[in-house]
Amino acid sequence: MVREILDLVGDKWTLYIIAALKEGPVRFNEMRRRIDGISQRMLTINLRGLERDGLVKRTLFPTIPPRVDYELTEMGGTLLAPVMALVTWANSNQENIRGARVRYDAS
Amino acid sequence: MVREILDLVGDKWTLYIIAALKEGPVRFNEMRRRIDGISQRMLTINLRGLERDGLVKRTLFPTIPPRVDYELTEMGGTLLAPVMALVTWANSNQENIRGARVRYDAS
Numbered sequence: 001m002v003r004e005i006l007d008l009v010g011d012k013w014t015l016y017i018i019a020a021l022k023e024g025p026v027r028f029n030e031m032r033r034r035i036d037g038i039s040q041r042m043l044t045i046n047l048r049g050l051e052r053d054g055l056v057k058r059t060l061f062p063t064i065p066p067r068v069d070y071e072l073t074e075m076g077g078t079l080l081a082p083v084m085a086l087v088t089w090a091n092s093n094q095e096n097i098r099g100a101r102v103r104y105d106a107s
Numbered sequence: 108m109v110r111e112i113l114d115l116v117g118d119k120w121t122l123y124i125i126a127a128l129k130e131g132p133v134r135f136n137e138m139r140r141r142i143d144g145i146s147q148r149m150l151t152i153n154l155r156g157l158e159r160d161g162l163v164k165r166t167l168f169p170t171i172p173p174r175v176d177y178e179l180t181e182m183g184g185t186l187l188a189p190v191m192a193l194v195t196w197a198n199s200n201q202e203n204i205r206g207a208r209v210r211y212d213a214s
Contacts, residue, residue: 010122010193011119014117015117051202077197078200083193086193088189089185089186094111105159
């Protein structure tokens with residue numbers, strides 16, 4: 001079972017969705033804009049999965065057209081710290097990795 | 108570029124390989140045993156990628172048959188903390204997620 005959860009959190013789209021929700025509720029289309037390269041279908045599937053897992057809450061507003069907001073649940077919020085730690089790691093190591101790739105390719 | 112690195116660290120096989128190397132050098136076949144479901148080809152590709160990125164070091168021992176050890180580099184070691192934070196999160200939340208799924212499926 002924990003392997004299954006790791007497959008979930010070890011998925012890049014999960015990481016980007018959790019990070020995109022860190023400041024509070026976001027509409028579907030706004031999330032699509034923020035997450036480069038994710039298709040409508042992939043975002044829909046991932047959001048439904050995260051909702052089922054209790055990490056994301058979906059709120060439908062009866063406006064015309066209807067508005068749907070997504071936000072982190074309390075449990076979803078506890079995933080932010082490890083996710084943002086990965087984002088911070090990526091930010092601070094991208095130059096080191098770029099250098100390592102140049103050296104590897106030249107070797 | 109940082110998106111590219113996040114695609115790397117947001118990949119489940121990367122997570123499992125980094126975690127499998129947390130205690131020190133491991134041989135290829137031993138790693139395959141530890142990482143459930145990874146194919147020889149996928150492990151080879153991922154290890155070569157991590158070596159190129161400067162996160163994993165490969166050591167060839169001229170024994171017969173030749174022995175190959177993989178271990179985290181210093182930079183690879185700095186990725187352990189965020190990776191293990193995700194593993195810890197998964198361990199402590201698997202029951203909550205299981206419960207959320209039961210409720211979602213019943214709704």
